Amino acid sequence: xxxxxxxxxxxxxxxxxxxxxxxxxxxxxxxxxxxxxxxxxxxxxxxxxxxxxxxxxxxxxxxxxxxxxxxxxxxxxxxxxxxxxxxxxxxxxxxxxxxxxxxxxxxxxxxxxxxxxxxxxxxxxxxxxxxxxxxxxxxxxxxxxxxxxxxxxxxxxxxxxxxxxxxxxxxxxxxxxxxxxxxxxxxxxxxxxxxxxxxxxxxxxxxxxxxxxxxxxxxxxxxxxxxxxxxxxxxxxxxxxxxxxxxxxxxxxxxxxxxxxxxxxxxxxxxxxxxxxxxxxxxxxxxxxxxxxxxxxxxxxxxxxxxxxxxxxxxxxxxxxxxxxxxxxxxxxxxxxxxxxxxxxxxxxxxxxxxxxxxx
Amino acid sequence: xxxxxxxxxxxxxxxxxxxxxxxxxxxxxxxxxxxxxxxxxxxxxxxxxxxxxxxxxxxxxxxxxxxxxxxxxxxxxxxxxxxxxxxxxxxxxxxxxxxxxxxxxxxxxxxxxxxxxxxxxxxxxxxxxxxxxxxxxxxxxxxxxxxxxxxxxxxxxxxxxxxxxxxxxxxxxxxxxxxxxxxxxxxxxxxxxxxxxxxxxxxxxxxxxxxxxxxxxxxxxxxxxxxxxxxxxxx
Numbered sequence: 001x002x003x004x005x006x007x008x009x010x011x012x013x014x015x016x017x018x019x020x021x022x023x024x025x026x027x028x029x030x031x032x033x034x035x036x037x038x039x040x041x042x043x044x045x046x047x048x049x050x051x052x053x054x055x056x057x058x059x060x061x062x063x064x065x066x067x068x069x070x071x072x073x074x075x076x077x078x079x080x081x082x083x084x085x086x087x088x089x090x091x092x093x094x095x096x097x098x099x100x101x102x103x104x105x106x107x108x109x110x111x112x113x114x115x116x117x118x119x120x121x122x123x124x125x126x127x128x129x130x131x132x133x134x135x136x137x138x139x140x141x142x143x144x145x146x147x148x149x150x151x152x153x154x155x156x157x158x159x160x161x162x163x164x165x166x167x168x169x170x171x172x173x174x175x176x177x178x179x180x181x182x183x184x185x186x187x188x189x190x191x192x193x194x195x196x197x198x199x200x201x202x203x204x205x206x207x208x209x210x211x212x213x214x215x216x217x218x219x220x221x222x223x224x225x226x227x228x229x230x231x232x233x234x235x236x237x238x239x240x241x242x243x244x245x246x247x248x249x250x251x252x253x254x255x256x257x258x259x260x261x262x263x264x265x266x267x268x269x270x271x272x273x274x275x276x277x278x279x280x281x282x283x284x285x286x287x288x289x290x291x292x293x294x295x296x297x298x299x300x301x302x303x304x305x306x307x308x309x310x311x312x313x314x315x316x317x318x319x320x321x322x323x324x325x326x327x328x329x330x331x332x333x334x335x336x337x338x339x340x341x342x343x344x345x346x347x348x349x350x351x352x353x354x355x356x357x358x359x360x
Numbered sequence: 361x362x363x364x365x366x367x368x369x370x371x372x373x374x375x376x377x378x379x380x381x382x383x384x385x386x387x388x389x390x391x392x393x394x395x396x397x398x399x400x401x402x403x404x405x406x407x408x409x410x411x412x413x414x415x416x417x418x419x420x421x422x423x424x425x426x427x428x429x430x431x432x433x434x435x436x437x438x439x440x441x442x443x444x445x446x447x448x449x450x451x452x453x454x455x456x457x458x459x460x461x462x463x464x465x466x467x468x469x470x471x472x473x474x475x476x477x478x479x480x481x482x483x484x485x486x487x488x489x490x491x492x493x494x495x496x497x498x499x500x501x502x503x504x505x506x507x508x509x510x511x512x513x514x515x516x517x518x519x520x521x522x523x524x525x526x527x528x529x530x531x532x533x534x535x536x537x538x539x540x541x542x543x544x545x546x547x548x549x550x551x552x553x554x555x556x557x558x559x560x561x562x563x564x565x566x567x568x569x570x571x572x573x574x575x576x577x578x579x580x581x582x583x584x585x586x587x588x589x590x591x592x593x594x595x
């Protein structure tokens with residue numbers, strides 16, 4: 001099926017500062033896409049572009065097979081964004097939910113449609129429709145805002161941290177309502193969230209953003225330094241238990257790097273040392289199931305650092321992995337992605353990875 | 361000393377008499393003021409609200425200069441507006457053919473230039489003061505550019521109304537434009553303020569005080585309304 005969005009060469013800038021750079025992104029119709037990343041990683045900027053309310057500084061946005069129209073309401077009316085901190089119009093709940101249909105000139109069965117949308121988010125229409133926007137709790141306001149989007153049955157529903165600042169009960173209702181839209185109307189759902197467990201459960205694909213760029217393999221294994229260089233010119237990150245992750249070349253003290261979970265090997269015995277290979281000993285703390293590719297995520301605590309490896313189920317069974325088990329993790333320099341703006345030149349060479357390789 | 365107090369006292373008694381028995385001349389001036397201020401306010405709102413919105417929401421070259429110009433025009437003296445309007449609509453002026461001089465329409469047109477900067481500037485401030493998320497919300501709910509403008513003004517309605525009232529207060533109380541452009545013609549273009557100026561000049565304090573009382577009550581009501589609206593517009 002044709003994808004609903006195809007972005008290419010996308011760059012977004014505010015006041016000359018680049019906040020988003022996505023080379024290519026395709027979103028399939030009726031898919032659930034998760035967006036993960038720390039604050040300021042570009043999630044909201046990407047969502048505003050997908051909502052067609054803010055054109056990118058550079059790049060192409062193809063919506064449903066045609067270049068997206070950012071100037072008129074035509075394409076925008078097929079997509080809707082729930083803001084992270086939603087804004088309610090200074091009107092009654094009914095008028096907030098009815099606003100979208102009204103600007104489209106849809107007056108038929110408006111009362112029933114509004115009531116239906118309110119029921120979807122767990123708000124009793126008889127009790128809430130005539131309340132003022134002032135008389136709602138945070139969770140209720142968030143649900144009214146979601147109802148104002150659901151009443152439109154959008155082809156694409158974009159949710160920016162929909163459960164970040166609401167109570168647990170509201171969060172459950174919001175999640176259920178969003179999934180009902182996907183099941184009932186084939187809505188494409190894009191969710192930016194810190195709720196990794198939820199995304200792991202529902203998302204067909206999750207994109208991890210860091211400083212405006214998608215990070216292949218995700219941010220599970222984000223290493224933030226401090227990278228220190230010893231007198232022999234070796235650069236590494238010293239962990240709390242004395243083990244050291246060595247890296248090639250000179251690195252900025254806080255230059256972030258990630259290790260692709262799919263590229264981390266797990267073994268019970270210490271593997272043979274190789275040039276450019278980091279070997280670390282740790283304790284399995286958690287096993288999880290990732291919907292993407294049906295792999296098992298093995299989280300290992302290494303000197304206070306949590307590293308995650310994505311393994312095949314059979315591998316996990318063969319190794320008899322369980323929380324509490326001591327294991328060896330291995331990953332090569334080539335499997336590390338540096339996320340800093342200017343990569344430093346690789347220096348290569350043989351690396352010896354062992355405890356206390358770098359002495360102060 | 362005693363004589364001067366009597367003088368004011370007599371004026372007050374005359375004023376009460378004029379107001380109580382609905383003196384035609386006094387109420388002719390009140391009616392002229394209501395007519396002329398309604399016209400000028402209607403016109404300045406029709407022109408000023410969209411311009412104020414545009415000034416706040418659109419980005420165009422020279423926007424800052426436009427904003428500064430509007431803010432400068434806020435303090436334009438009424439006699440200067442009166443002078444300019446007079447030269448434009450007098451028989452020899454470019455708009456002389458419209459025969460607006462010494463008519464209420466002419467006064468209303470000139471007063472529009474007095475009210476317009478206030479409406480534009482305060483509307484722009486009201487729109488700029490709106491929550492940043494409002495525009496994104498309206499757009500993502502499917503509003504067109506025109507619907508976004510209308511809904512934004514509606515969300516800012518209390519602040520915009522306060523802007524309109526501020527402009528109204530200025531229009532109702534000005535004397536320079538009404539005197540120069542209207543000519544203070546009895547039963548015709550004589551407004552509350554020009555009548556007060558004239559009657560005071562003649563030494564007829566009664567009608568002056570009566571009209572002054574009407575104007576002050578009016579201004580008081582407007583200010584109460586303004587304070588109430590300001591309170592309503594607070595989040």
